[in-house]
Amino acid sequence: xxxxxxxxxxxxxxxxxxxxxxxxxxxxxxxxxxxxxxxxxxxxxxxxxxxxxxxxxxxxxxxxxxxxxxxxxxxxxxxxxxxxxxxxxxxxxxxxxxxxxxxxxxxxxxxxxxxxxxxxxxxxxxxxxxxxxxxxxxxxxxxxxxxxxxxxxxxxxxxxxxxxxxxxxxxxxxxxxxxxxxxxxxxxxxxxxxxxxxxxxxxxxx
Amino acid sequence: xxxxxxxxxxxxxxxxxxxxxxxxxxxxxxxxxxxxxxxxxxxxxxxxxxxxxxxxxxxxxxxxxxxxxxxxxxxxxxxxxxxxxxxxxxxxxxxxxxxxxxxxxxxxxxxxxxxxxxxxxxxxxxxxxxxxxxxxxxxxxxxxxxxxxxxxxxxxxxxxxxxxxxxxxxxxxxxxxxxxxxxxxxxxxxxxxxxxxxxxxxxxxxxxxxxxxxxxxxxxxxxxxxxxxxxxxxxxxxxxxxxxxxxxxxxxxxxxxxxxxxxxxxxxxxxxxxxxxxxxxxxxxxxxxxxxxxxxxxxxxxxxxxxxxxxxxxxxxxxxxxxxxxxxxxxxxxxxxxxxxxxxxxxxxxxxxxxxxxxxxxxxxxxxxxxxxxxxxxxxxxxxxxxxxxxxxxxxxxxx
Numbered sequence: 001x002x003x004x005x006x007x008x009x010x011x012x013x014x015x016x017x018x019x020x021x022x023x024x025x026x027x028x029x030x031x032x033x034x035x036x037x038x039x040x041x042x043x044x045x046x047x048x049x050x051x052x053x054x055x056x057x058x059x060x061x062x063x064x065x066x067x068x069x070x071x072x073x074x075x076x077x078x079x080x081x082x083x084x085x086x087x088x089x090x091x092x093x094x095x096x097x098x099x100x101x102x103x104x105x106x107x108x109x110x111x112x113x114x115x116x117x118x119x120x121x122x123x124x125x126x127x128x129x130x131x132x133x134x135x136x137x138x139x140x141x142x143x144x145x146x147x148x149x150x151x152x153x154x155x156x157x158x159x160x161x162x163x164x165x166x167x168x169x170x171x172x173x174x175x176x177x178x179x180x181x182x183x184x185x186x187x188x189x190x191x192x193x194x195x196x197x198x199x200x201x202x203x204x205x206x
Numbered sequence: 207x208x209x210x211x212x213x214x215x216x217x218x219x220x221x222x223x224x225x226x227x228x229x230x231x232x233x234x235x236x237x238x239x240x241x242x243x244x245x246x247x248x249x250x251x252x253x254x255x256x257x258x259x260x261x262x263x264x265x266x267x268x269x270x271x272x273x274x275x276x277x278x279x280x281x282x283x284x285x286x287x288x289x290x291x292x293x294x295x296x297x298x299x300x301x302x303x304x305x306x307x308x309x310x311x312x313x314x315x316x317x318x319x320x321x322x323x324x325x326x327x328x329x330x331x332x333x334x335x336x337x338x339x340x341x342x343x344x345x346x347x348x349x350x351x352x353x354x355x356x357x358x359x360x361x362x363x364x365x366x367x368x369x370x371x372x373x374x375x376x377x378x379x380x381x382x383x384x385x386x387x388x389x390x391x392x393x394x395x396x397x398x399x400x401x402x403x404x405x406x407x408x409x410x411x412x413x414x415x416x417x418x419x420x421x422x423x424x425x426x427x428x429x430x431x432x433x434x435x436x437x438x439x440x441x442x443x444x445x446x447x448x449x450x451x452x453x454x455x456x457x458x459x460x461x462x463x464x465x466x467x468x469x470x471x472x473x474x475x476x477x478x479x480x481x482x483x484x485x486x487x488x489x490x491x492x493x494x495x496x497x498x499x500x501x502x503x504x505x506x507x508x509x510x511x512x513x514x515x516x517x518x519x520x521x522x523x524x525x526x527x528x529x530x531x532x533x534x535x536x537x538x539x540x541x542x543x544x545x546x547x548x549x550x551x552x553x554x555x556x557x558x559x560x561x562x563x564x565x566x567x568x569x570x571x572x573x574x575x576x577x578x579x580x581x582x583x584x585x586x587x588x589x590x591x592x593x594x595x596x597x598x599x600x601x602x603x604x605x606x
Contacts (some may be wrong), residue, residue: 055275129260129263133260133267138334161573167534170531172216183256184600
């Protein structure tokens with residue numbers, strides 16, 4: 001579900017347009033949530049505004065379901081609508097932005113590795129971390145997402161959240177330390193086995 | 207290094223790039239490093255797995271929260287196109303994450319709405335600024351905000367007081383003076399002000415709003431002593447006295463109404479307002495001994511700990527980043543009680559707060575820059591749906 005390449009994505013899009021099916025809508029949302037967040041935050045927009053704009057795009061897609069058939073390049077369409085919402089300019093074209101396809105699309109780029117995490121460690125590392133993630137606050141999780149998933153720099157995250165770089169750095173450090181400490185001894189044994197598995201898996205694939 | 211230094215690893219962006227496999231050179235760099243340091247292989251790969259999984263799950267949570275929001279937006283717009291639930295288990299997980307025990311999360315930095323709110327309140331609720339009053343030994347008072355950066359404030363007893371280019375107040379001896387003079391200076395910040403001062407021994411003190419620090423113009427040779435109230439973050443310079451071979455560290459004492467702190471050279475924060483239930487001493491580096499004046503009880507703090515004093519001491523581990531976020535210009539609240547949060551706001555935005563006692567214990571999470579107007583925080587608190595706030599001139603009124 002996560003590792004969508006161009007062709008898969010096209011299929012999901014077609015399915016959404018044909019059947020107006022919610023499952024494919026959700027799949028598209030998941031994929032573009034990462035990508036659009038990355039683009040928006042790179043443009044130094046606030047987190048709230050980026051999230052609102054992503055939702056506006058999908059609200060638009062859902063409501064205009066009937067006219068979606070006419071869209072030839074769904075990817076460019078989604079990105080264009082997103083930037084229009086983000087900058088609140090209805091007449092904006094991608095050309096005006098001198099927008100270049102980000103070579104570092106986190107959703108595509110990380111898909112291989114992330115899928116390994118999911119498949120290899122479904123019952124171990126990931127699950128342990130997942131259990132403990134709930135102990136972090138909403139804001140802490142958001143910052144972790146921006147650093148460890150979207151690969152934004154500390155400075156970019158500080159700009160997006162409008163706090164100092166120290167606070168961002170401290171928040172990430174404290175969150176990681178907390179998660180690490182929380183993995184109890186018993187669980188750590190699990191983790192070692194799992195990470196062992198994971199690294200051998202990565203060796204095969206790299 | 208036997209223990210991995212987590213802090214240093216995280217600061218190095220190339221390490222995160224290695225974990226994420228986003229940069230070829232960084233991957234090679236860290237793989238080489240691991241070959242040279244094979245004993246760390248285990249812990250590094252554990253760390254890597256943790257970092258990847260944390261990023262992934264934090265992303266999932268963010269997606270779910272926003273997708274849920276999207277669903278309710280869609281629902282609102284059209285009742286006939288209602289979604290069916292995607293997967294009940296997923297929603298249970300989201301619910302579990304969102305309803306973190308008794309804590310209400312603030313959805314921060316709602317720019318659009320805060321802009322609107324700012325138009326209405328305009329003058330009241332502007333954030334604080336760097337300003338303070340300096341009382342000299344002769345009792346004369348100087349407003350430091352009126353003095354240009356880089357100029358001399360005063361010259362007293364052979365000690366020059368300057369406001370440096372960063373706006374900090376700096377003391378430096380220009381002639382050898384009589385160390386026994388007991389003349390002292392007092393620096394005071396009002397509500398809505400903060401100020402940094404570099405003391406005669408090179409130690410730094412950063413005063414938060416509504417705080418006072420009194421210190422001698424020249425410290426004695428074998429002991430340094432200051433008095434304070436309010437909140438001050440200290441970075442104490444190490445000092446030695448005596449001749450070679452027989453040197454001893456010169457202790458530094460910070461006295462508040464209820465306690466005395468003894469330090470040798472270290473970083474710590476003291477939170478000692480009259481309207482707070484506790485006097486709180488938080489240690490970042492080094493070591494300090496805190497002694498209560500009433501019971502003469504004393505505790506020794508380790509970095510990452512804080513001592514809370516009312517009747518007796520209570521020592522606990524704390525999240526430093528939250529305790530001293532104000533130094534970096536931010537408010538960071540984690541499970542902070544509304545009463546305590548409002549007292550901090552009242553000092554920084556110079557407002558009087560009215561809040562029914564029954565709401566005092568409500569807990570909030572959040573993170574916001576101190577340079578934001580008060581309206582941003584009001585907006586954040588209201589988004590939780592737990593409280594309503596109105597700003598009426600300089601009065602902030604809280605209702606259910």
